[in-house]
Amino acid sequence: MxxxxxxxxxxxxxxxAVAQVIGYAKAGVLLDAFAGMCSVGEEVGCARQIWTxxxxxxxxxxxxxxxxxxxxxxxxxxxxxxxxxxFDEHREHLVKLFASSLIAEDDLLDSTTFSVFSKRSRTLNxxxxxxxxxxxxxxxxxxxxxxxxxxxxxxxxxxEADALIRAIDIAHxxxxxxxxxxxxxxxxxxxALLKISNTTGHFAQFLKPKGSSxxxxxxxxxxxxxxxxxxxxxxxxxxxxxxxxxxxxxxNQDSLSLLPQLTNEGRCPAVVYADPPxxxxxxxxxxxxxxxLVRYDYPRVSGAGLYRPDRYCTPFSQKTKAPQAFDxxxxxxxxxGADLVLSYPTNGLLHEAQVDPKQILKRHxxxxxxxxxxxxxxxxxxxSKGVAQSEVTELIYLAQx
Numbered sequence: 497m498x499x500x501x502x503x504x505x506x507x508x509x510x511x512x513a514v515a516q517v518i519g520y521a522k523a524g525v526l527l528d529a530f531a532g533m534c535s536v537g538e539e540v541g542c543a544r545q546i547w548t549x550x551x552x553x554x555x556x557x558x559x560x561x562x563x564x565x566x567x568x569x570x571x572x573x574x575x576x577x578x579x580x581x582x583f584d585e586h587r588e589h590l591v592k593l594f595a596s597s598l599i600a601e602d603d604l605l606d607s608t609t610f611s612v613f614s615k616r617s618r619t620l621n622x623x624x625x626x627x628x629x630x631x632x633x634x635x636x637x638x639x640x641x642x643x644x645x646x647x648x649x650x651x652x653x654x655x656e657a658d659a660l661i662r663a664i665d666i667a668h669x670x671x672x673x674x675x676x677x678x679x680x681x682x683x684x685x686x687x688a689l690l691k692i693s694n695t696t697g698h699f700a701q702f703l704k705p706k707g708s709s710x711x712x713x714x715x716x717x718x719x720x721x722x723x724x725x726x727x728x729x730x731x732x733x734x735x736x737x738x739x740x741x742x743x744x745x746x747x748n749q750d751s752l753s754l755l756p757q758l759t760n761e762g763r764c765p766a767v768v769y770a771d772p773p774x775x776x777x778x779x780x781x782x783x784x785x786x787x788x789l790v791r792y793d794y795p796r797v798s799g800a801g802l803y804r805p806d807r808y809c810t811p812f813s814q815k816t817k818a819p820q821a822f823d824x825x826x827x828x829x830x831x832x833g834a835d836l837v838l839s840y841p842t843n844g845l846l847h848e849a850q851v852d853p854k855q856i857l858k859r860h861x862x863x864x865x866x867x868x869x870x871x872x873x874x875x876x877x878x879x880s881k882g883v884a885q886s887e888v889t890e891l892i893y894l895a896q897x
Contacts, residue, residue, distance in 0.1 A: 498534065499561075501686070507771055509872060511535045512539055513868050518837050521894060525544065526546050526547065527758075528547070529754065530772055541736060544767075546744050547747065548563055548747065549746075570680070572727065580663075583722065587656060639792055641654045641658050648702045649692065657689065681729065684729040691719075692716055700781050755831075764834055768829045816849075835897070867893065871887070871890075873887055
């Protein structure tokens with residue numbers, strides 16, 4: 497069940513404990529305000545209706561598919577039958593445009609020593625630069641080929657990404673697949689891109705090959721995105737029954753504006769679960785390529801990571817703004833009459849700012865208790881501290897009016 501995508505700060509290991517605390521709250525709809533990859537929603541399952549929210553569009557697409565989809569994913573065989581002709585047609589078109597660069601890439605992939613690899617890498621850079629210089633940057637369905645080739649992905653892999661996106665669009669436009677199917681296929685493509693990317697597991701920056709790592713680089717570059725996509729399609733599965741999913745909702749908004757909006761509209765959830773960002777790492781920096789995948793809008797990128805210009809920056813990840821953001825969010829949940837379940841680590845920015853989250857909860861809720869103190873390893877994928885995991889104590893609170 498689910499999408500099985502690794503994500504920074506995931507609470508998958510804590511989900512059973514969080515779901516237990518949610519079970520102590522009053523009956524009714526649960527809003528997961530920072531849904532991410534939806535590990536808590538999956539754990540709660542059909543015990544209650546679930547509304548999800550995430551400001552990152554790719555994450556919101558995953559939540560929508562898992563909890564609101566009418567149509568379940570197709571099989572890999574059905575997906576291949578529908579898409580291959582469209583995929584192959586555009587792949588061949590792009591292969592002709594990048595013919596000399598692809599020859600150079602094939603030579604690079606045959607390298608047996610780092611010195612040979614380095615020489616052939618320079619040749620590929622030259623050939624690809626010449627090819628890109630002669631192309632219109634906004635040529636239809638060429639975004640990955642012109643933007644992310646020879647950095648996060650190989651050129652042939654980027655070509656396959658563009659060809660797949662075109663095939664998915666055509667299949668949807670011609671009625672061969674539904675809107676739900678298109679979303680499943682796009683999520684599968686994002687999952688496949690993460691599997692083959694030249695990174696540590698996120699898109700903050702691509703890795704530069706070294707003598708000790710170029711064989712891993714070559715291994716990743718040799719993988720077929722088409723095959724990885726078909727495998728991912730077969731791995732996806734929604735939560736619950738169609739009838740249950742039809743009564744759920746999915747949002748793609750700033751959590752600080754969503755709760756007041758729901759209150760004003762008179763459709764407040766019974767319980768809010770909050771797992772806000774807790775470090776100064778802005779998640780949008782680590783998943784911008786996946787945002788571009790779903791938007792496919794040819795952004796003007798910048799920086800070492802080729803970042804989008806419109807990356808969202810949350811106040812929860814800014815030490816000076818986090819206390820006020822927490823207070824506003826908790827007040828909004830209380831104003832809507834919701835019970836609030838909050839998970840937050842002892843090394844989070846609030847604690848660094850000498851602010852106790854329990855005291856903020858007590859400003860707006862009559863009953864506040866810490867239900868769990870759990871030693872836990874947070875997934876960072878080598879983010880700001882350069883380590884793959886961070887050992888912390890996770891606090892799980894239940895606040896009730």
